[in-house]
Amino acid sequence: MxxxxxxxxxxxxxxxxxxxxxxxxxxxxxxxxxxxxxxxxxxxxxxxxxxxxxxxxxxxxxxxxxxxxxxxxxxxxxxxxxxxxxxxxxxxxxxxxxxxxxxxxxxxxxxxxxxxxxxxxxxxxxxxxxxxxxxxxxxxxxxxxxxxxxxxxxxxxxxxTAPNGQPAAQGNRPQMPLSRREYQVLQLVAEGLENSAIAKVLYLSVETVRTHVKSILRKLSARDRTHAVTTAFRSGILIARPDDAVDPTTExxxxxxx
Known part of the structure; x- marks a missing residue:
């Protein structure tokens, strides 16, 4: 980068x-x-x-x-x-x-x-x-x-505001259960990066990345990293790259x- x-x-x-x-x-x-x-x-x-x-x-x-x-x-x-x-x-x-x-x-x-x-x-x-x-x-x-x-x-x-005074629902807004950093880690997991590579990209320790991955698995009720990525795509947390995007060598x- x-x-x-x-x-x-x-x-x-x-x-x-x-x-x-x-x-x-x-x-x-x-x-x-x-x-x-x-x-x-x-x-x-x-x-x-x-x-x-x-x-x-x-x-x-x-x-x-x-x-x-x-x-x-x-x-x-x-x-x-x-x-x-x-x-x-x-x-x-x-x-x-x-x-x-x-x-x-x-x-x-x-x-x-x-x-x-x-x-x-x-x-x-x-x-x-x-x-x-x-x-x-x-x-x-x-x-x-x-x-x-x-x-x-x-x-x-x-x-x-709904008639009962409570905030009304905001349409079909997808829920985001992950924190900002967990979202970044999950994006990189989906790209196939291992913990050590993710740590280098995000300037984190490998142990911190492991902690984030464990939290992601728990929040998404996923068995492993692959299951977490699959669940994230199915629920709309992750999206496929747009058709007209290129694979950036420097992001x-x-x-x-x-």
């Missing part, structure tokens, strides 16, 4: 002229889309590109290390919105913008994304002007829906490693 970066600049969010810029990262498995987002951010005053990640565990690492102001998430990478929820829970100040693929342009997905914490939803096919508008509006208002999606999101709310790229 590539981790080289100017950490002081990344932390301060200062642009070339010394003015504070909004820092932006993308979580997208498709090179042409994230290159387009990078170019858009680079040419937009007041925005600064931090980098991208192509998998769930790499996305969590990127956000932990670089702490972007804005993260743009491909809906195809997170169709059940588990990653969105983990990102929002891990950093309440983070603004999450979802680029919605045609296959996810449904009231169900959009309400689930909002319930998970997404601040803005924009069609993945939107032109650059609409994407930059979403970035600015989401950061300012912490709520933005592209006009093309408005008719699908008229009813869903972040918090609704994290920062603006200083271009």
């Amino acid at each position: 590539a981790h080289n970066m100017d950490s002081s600049r990344a932390a301060s969010g200062l642009g070339a002229a010394g003015t504070r810029a909004l820092t932006v990262a993308a979580l997208d498995p498709v090179p042409i889309f994230r290159e387009g987002l990078s170019a858009l951010v680079h040419r937009t005053p007041g925005l600064r590109w931090l980098g991208h990640a192509a998998t769930h565990h790499a996305a969590l690492q990127l956000c932990d290390q670089l702490r972007p102001n804005i993260v743009i998430v491909d809906s195809g990478l997170d169709p059940n919105c588990h990653l969105i929820r983990l990102l929002c829970d891990g950093d309440p100040a983070l603004v999450v913008i979802v680029l919605v693929r045609d296959s996810q342009r449904t009231p169900g997905f959009l309400s689930t994304a909002v319930a998970a914490g997404a601040h803005a939803t924009v069609p993945r096919s939107a032109d650059p002007r609409r994407v930059t508008e979403a970035i600015r509006r989401a950061h300012t208002d912490r709520r933005y829906v592209d006009p093309a999606l408005a008719s699908l999101t008229a009813r869903p709310k972040r918090h609704t 994290i790229r920062t603006s200083q490693t271009r």
